[in-house]
Amino acid sequence: MSETGGSTPAAIEAVGISRTYRMGEGSVPALRGVSLRIEPGDYVAVVGPSGSGKSTLMHLLGGLDRPTEGRLVIGGEEVGKLTENQLARLRNRTIGFVFQSFHLLPRTSAVENVALPLVYRGVPARTRRQRAAAMLGQVGLAHRLDHRPNQLSGGEQQRVAIARALVTDPSVLLADEPTGNLDSATGEAVLALLEQLNQSSGVAVVLVTHDREVAQRARRQIVIRDGRILE
Amino acid sequence: MRLAEAWRVALGALRANRLRSGLTMLGVVIGVAAVVVLVAIGTGTRHEVERQVEGLGSNLLLVFPGEASISAAPAVSRLTLADADAVTRVVGDRNRVAVQIASGETVRAGTASRFTSVLGVLDTTPNVFVRELRRGTYLTRSDVDTARRVAVLGARVAEELFGDRDPIGQQITIAGVRFRVVGLFAPAGPSLGIDRDDQVHIPVTTAHRLLGTDRIDALAVRAPDRERIHELGDQIVAELARRHPDSEFSAVTQEEIIGVLGDILGILTWVLAAIAGISLLVGGVGVSNIMLVSVRERVREIGLRKAVGARNRDIGLQFLLEAVMLTSIGGLLGIGLGIGAALLAAELSPVPAAVTWWSMALAFGVSAAVGIVFGVVPAQRAARLDPVTALRSE
Numbered sequence: 178m179s180e181t182g183g184s185t186p187a188a189i190e191a192v193g194i195s196r197t198y199r200m201g202e203g204s205v206p207a208l209r210g211v212s213l214r215i216e217p218g219d220y221v222a223v224v225g226p227s228g229s230g231k232s233t234l235m236h237l238l239g240g241l242d243r244p245t246e247g248r249l250v251i252g253g254e255e256v257g258k259l260t261e262n263q264l265a266r267l268r269n270r271t272i273g274f275v276f277q278s279f280h281l282l283p284r285t286s287a288v289e290n291v292a293l294p295l296v297y298r299g300v301p302a303r304t305r306r307q308r309a310a311a312m313l314g315q316v317g318l319a320h321r322l323d324h325r326p327n328q329l330s331g332g333e334q335q336r337v338a339i340a341r342a343l344v345t346d347p348s349v350l351l352a353d354e355p356t357g358n359l360d361s362a363t364g365e366a367v368l369a370l371l372e373q374l375n376q377s378s379g380v381a382v383v384l385v386t387h388d389r390e391v392a393q394r395a396r397r398q399i400v401i402r403d404g405r406i407l408e
Numbered sequence: 409m410r411l412a413e414a415w416r417v418a419l420g421a422l423r424a425n426r427l428r429s430g431l432t433m434l435g436v437v438i439g440v441a442a443v444v445v446l447v448a449i450g451t452g453t454r455h456e457v458e459r460q461v462e463g464l465g466s467n468l469l470l471v472f473p474g475e476a477s478i479s480a481a482p483a484v485s486r487l488t489l490a491d492a493d494a495v496t497r498v499v500g501d502r503n504r505v506a507v508q509i510a511s512g513e514t515v516r517a518g519t520a521s522r523f524t525s526v527l528g529v530l531d532t533t534p535n536v537f538v539r540e541l542r543r544g545t546y547l548t549r550s551d552v553d554t555a556r557r558v559a560v561l562g563a564r565v566a567e568e569l570f571g572d573r574d575p576i577g578q579q580i581t582i583a584g585v586r587f588r589v590v591g592l593f594a595p596a597g598p599s600l601g602i603d604r605d606d607q608v609h610i611p612v613t614t615a616h617r618l619l620g621t622d623r624i625d626a627l628a629v630r631a632p633d634r635e636r637i638h639e640l641g642d643q644i645v646a647e648l649a650r651r652h653p654d655s656e657f658s659a660v661t662q663e664e665i666i667g668v669l670g671d672i673l674g675i676l677t678w679v680l681a682a683i684a685g686i687s688l689l690v691g692g693v694g695v696s697n698i699m700l701v702s703v704r705e706r707v708r709e710i711g712l713r714k715a716v717g718a719r720n721r722d723i724g725l726q727f728l729l730e731a732v733m734l735t736s737i738g739g740l741l742g743i744g745l746g747i748g749a750a751l752l753a754a755e756l757s758p759v760p761a762a763v764t765w766w767s768m769a770l771a772f773g774v775s776a777a778v779g780i781v782f783g784v785v786p787a788q789r790a791a792r793l794d795p796v797t798a799l800r801s802e
Contacts, residue, residue: 262720265714
């Protein structure tokens with residue numbers, strides 16, 4: 178665990194991270210020298226218009242990508258120094274993802290979708306099912322265990338995705354426009370669920386959104402524009 | 409990820425696309441079935457030939473003029489009955505020596521006629537070759553000594569000329585000369601391309617008179633024991649060479665005939681298997697193709713799996729196992745189909761077929777290997793996908 182300032186170690190700490198994409202001859206900077214800290218149990222909204230670099234930031238914070246410059250520490254491990262396999266392990270143990278388009282496996286029951294991260298952790302099948310079922314209970318879908326994604330409503334599908342993100346007991350949940358594909362009432366319920374889980378389980382929630390209203394519910398906001406943090 | 413888990417995932421993916429998996433498998437099924445069937449036919453033919461050669465009788469030594477080689481041109485025989493007597497002296501037992509002169513002749517009985525193979529033989533023929541009579545008697549020594557016009561008919565000849573009637577004691581003509589039927593062979597089946605049921609045996613002396621010659625085509629000797637058969641063959645060839653200094657003679661045993669034919673049929677079997685193997689290869693290319701499509705279709709799934717902690721190895725293994733499972737299941741079905749087709753062919757046609765365990769093991773092994781070989785490229789492509797790009801794809 179690396180102490181990088183503050184009394185408690187951060188869940189995620191970024192110091193001057195940049196990400197540049199190569200495009201043919203030149204290169205396009207998507208993120209330029211961003212520094213931020215996500216504390217354990219935090220509830221942060223990352224806000225910005227599309228093309229601002231917030232998706233790139235989320236991929237970096239989730240260990241799906243590596244910064245071209247700067248220092249990024251997730252769960253006490255410096256991302257730049259990890260091998261691909263170690264990075265996969267870090268994602269599995271420390272991060273939970275929730276996507277705008279749910280990203281559930283089709284033709285696969287809710288409980289199996291939720292159990293998926295545990296497969297890559299080597300958890301035996303029976304334990305996986307028990308833990309996945311319990312997690313679905315926490316998001317209010319105890320009665321939908323064996324339903325497939327196409328038998329569930331959009332709100333239910335996003336709840337399944339949230340359960341999948343949390344089944345490994347991660348320290349950070351990264352949600353990329355989690356209400357983007359939902360109507361406002363359903364979106365409201367999903368946000369309420371995220372807030373409730375943030376309070377009850379102490380998981381840090383990072384909400385990436387372009388919606389100011391959604392962002393205002395967070396404890397603090399990070400506004401990003403043209404690859405830089407504004408405030 | 410555990411291997412058992414990976415198998416389960418692969419099976420699930422195949423089930424999810426039943427029609428596509430089935431069609432892809434079909435290529436492998438056909439390829440494997442072709443290997444099993446063609447090898448079965450090749451092996452069956454070999455067994456059949458061996459059986460026929462052995463069915464001639466045991467410890468048989470065939471003596472003929474010329475070289476004992478597949479490529480040698482047939483030699484004109486200069487052998488006569490005097491040579492047969494000389495061979496008899498070498499062998500030491502008249503009953504162990506048979507001779508033959510063959511000619512294609514038209515045989516008539518009343519209005520019925522058949523063009524068939526007429527063999528001039530000695531009365532010792534049934535002692536040397538395995539031939540069973542159904543009715544009547546075989547030619548006797550006195551028939552041969554006095555050149556009687558008597559004949560023993562093969563089963564098919566008798567049926568053609570007399571139908572259901574008993575031919576014993578009936579008159580027939582061979583090349584216009586009258587003969588009396590004294591015996592009828594039991595059906596014997598073909599041997600080495602010669603239909604032994606389509607033959608008429610007459611005394612060799614009568615045949616000489618009928619054909620206006622004193623030649624014999626070949627000699628056959630039944631050796632007293634297996635150990636001395638080659639020695640005896642050498643002695644006979646030496647004796648004949650002494651009598652005909654400007655001619656060459658050969659003596660071959662059944663084992664030698666089986667050996668040569670077996671080698672030829674063995675090569676033929678491998679050639680057939682190789683041709684069938686090509687269709688298996690084509691099936692493998694189909695598997696590769698479909699796996700590439702499958703990877704492209706499931707880019708989002710791959711991205712998600714990576715996001716929740718799958719390593720490159722886990723993804724690669726998943727797709728590789730999917731390909732191996734496709735070809736292995738296809739292989740098993742192909743073996744089943746191949747066995748069925750081989751048994752059906754053996755049942756419904758004269759083509760003999762013998763399913764061998766090694767052809768099944770080989771076909772299954774090859775199909776599983778095809779899955780690995782043709783699954784590697786798609787699996788690597790899946791494993792190396794960048795999770796960010798994969799998650800973004802539509």
